[in-house]
Amino acid sequence: MVAVVSDGGAVADGAAAQSIVRRYATLIDHLAGLPVRVLSPDAGGAQHVEAELRDLPPDVGAIFLPHARPEFACQVRALTGGRPVLTDQDTTAIALTAALLTTLSRASRVPRASKVVIAGADTLPILGPLLMVCGVGDITTWNPADALAFPLRRVAAGAHVVVDLLDGTADLESLAAHATPTVLAPESGRDPLLALPGLLRALTHIPGARLDVEVHHACALALVMATPPDERLPAGPDPALADQVADAATRALRQPTHRPFDTSFG
Numbered sequence: 001m002v003a004v005v006s007d008g009g010a011v012a013d014g015a016a017a018q019s020i021v022r023r024y025a026t027l028i029d030h031l032a033g034l035p036v037r038v039l040s041p042d043a044g045g046a047q048h049v050e051a052e053l054r055d056l057p058p059d060v061g062a063i064f065l066p067h068a069r070p071e072f073a074c075q076v077r078a079l080t081g082g083r084p085v086l087t088d089q090d091t092t093a094i095a096l097t098a099a100l101l102t103t104l105s106r107a108s109r110v111p112r113a114s115k116v117v118i119a120g121a122d123t124l125p126i127l128g129p130l131l132m133v134c135g136v137g138d139i140t141t142w143n144p145a146d147a148l149a150f151p152l153r154r155v156a157a158g159a160h161v162v163v164d165l166l167d168g169t170a171d172l173e174s175l176a177a178h179a180t181p182t183v184l185a186p187e188s189g190r191d192p193l194l195a196l197p198g199l200l201r202a203l204t205h206i207p208g209a210r211l212d213v214e215v216h217h218a219c220a221l222a223l224v225m226a227t228p229p230d231e232r233l234p235a236g237p238d239p240a241l242a243d244q245v246a247d248a249a250t251r252a253l254r255q256p257t258h259r260p261f262d263t264s265f266g
Helices: 014-032 046-054 070-079 088-106 127-133 170-176 196-205 213-226 239-253
Strands: 002-005 036-039 062-065 085-087 115-119 138-142 161-164 182-184
Touching (some): 002 046, 014 036, 014 196, 036 046, 046 070, 062 070, 062 196, 085 088, 085 196, 088 127, 088 161, 088 182, 088 213, 115 127, 127 138, 127 213, 196 213, 196 239, 213 239
Parallel strands (some): 002 062, 062 085, 115 138, 161 182
């Protein structure tokens, strides 16, 4: 079983927040084949959710947090007795990494000889370490606070790929008009969903499973292998993709060199 926990403060519109939670719960049920228990502050307030988290039944093998604030994710991890906690930041980073790898491959570039700029790196802290594990040779992180001293256009000069986590800026729009660098941006309606069912299935099936960066990397490679020619990512989650990701994550989780990796920083 998976507990899907809504962060009541992350989405201003309560109806929209409930719609998001229902969408994820349905996807997990249908594609991961796992029963879902939804915990929401709307059902009795934040204290009610905290009490339920402390008393989760033993058959809850993993917890998923959609659209969770970092401080909320930290609170949940402290209350769940060591169960793996997955967020949509994890699954978004996995999808962006896969898109980056397919982009480099189609340009006949190897990661170690590639320069990548992450614009808005503070919004997705796990992405930088994940790209390091993938062997990307030159990673530059940039945030809006750097703009005065280091304009993004100058930082991105000579990069092969810019990952845009800022929902588009004037500088990136001008870059996108040129052949290089390639600008990648997450698609919120698709990217967080791609690895989610398979990764949750693996986490719930392995006792004591802990997320680490190698597991994220394995899931990203599974997405790369499932990507059709001339596309950067699979079109969307489906049963076959869930199986591929679950198999890859399971192998990574069972590796003897598996090391816990804190995905809660930032």
